[in-house]
Amino acid sequence: MNKRVIAAVAAGALALLGVLVLVVWAQGANDRAFEGAKLVSVIRITKDVSQGASLDDLAGSTEIVKLPAESVPDGAVTDLDQITGLATNASLQSGEVLLKSRMAVPGERKGKTDVPKGFQEISIALDPEHSVAGAVEAGDRVGVVVTFEPKDSDKPQITDFVLNQVLVTKAKTAVVGEKGEISGTMITLAVNTLDAERVVHAQKWGTVWLTLQNSDTDPSGSKPITAQEVIE
Known part of the structure; x- marks a missing residue:
């Protein structure tokens, strides 16, 4: 193996090591940001979801994340089993926490209140x-x-x-x-x-x-x- 090949392999190894160090540091920074806070596991939307999406549709568009308890909205879904048989009653955006109020029995109107006459x-x-x-x-x-x-x-x-x-x-x-x-x-x-x-x-x-x-x-x-x- 000549010197150029050895140098290339070494450079690649160092680059990979640098990436790993960065990932570990980023994870540590995230953990430090939450240090001392009470964390709660909730379901978060990872891809935009249309109104009427079923539980099967949500399964591929959500993730479980841990967030500080004080920042978790009331009614946050912590397990997809909690909304079995329900569908979204509005479109959902990536990044938002899934709430029980955003789910309803298919065909039912939820999450919106009728406007009083004259208003x-x-x-x-x-x-x-x-x-x-x-x-x-x-x-x-x-x-x-x-x-x-x-x-x-x-x-x-x-x-x-x-x-x-x-x-x-x-x-x-x-x-x-x-x-x-x-x-x-x-x-x-x-x-x-x-x-x-x-x-x-x-x-x-x-x-x-x-x-x-x-x-x-x-x-x-x-x-x-x-x-x-x-x-x-």
Whole structure:
């Protein structure tokens, strides 16, 4: 064997060793990112899935991953046996955690609430901090809180409740990243014409938060808040 062949073999061996070291380091970095966190095994979508997909269809488009418990949405599927006989009631995107609310008996309508007569739907995209950590689902009632920063520098920022007991008709499942982070949720609300304008204006020119409300929620006591009211 001449020197060139020996050098080529050695170079190949070193390259392979470098790849192995990189893989081991990357795995270690991922483990370190989750160090100290309570991990939960859940099913995650690996390829886009169409509405009406069966359990057999999902078997080839999912994986089991361990994510920090605090980042796992409520109702996450931990084993495909939990959804035997069901089919997806909406299209699913790669990266999202599979939720039980996204499954239904074939032919049944799930994951969407009918729009009340005279109302219309409007959607807003919110990150977890602004959407109750992604816990909002179809059928829930929410409050809408808005913060504005006036263009005139001499006027204070203002925060106020603008809507209460708003019906959620759809809630797009949050997409979860490799480290368990939730990137956002698409929330669809049923509103009247004036409230639709309020939501659009708030989303365009301010910052929107949702609160999760129920039949016992007391919406009274709200008023416009500035920094002065916060520290009083």
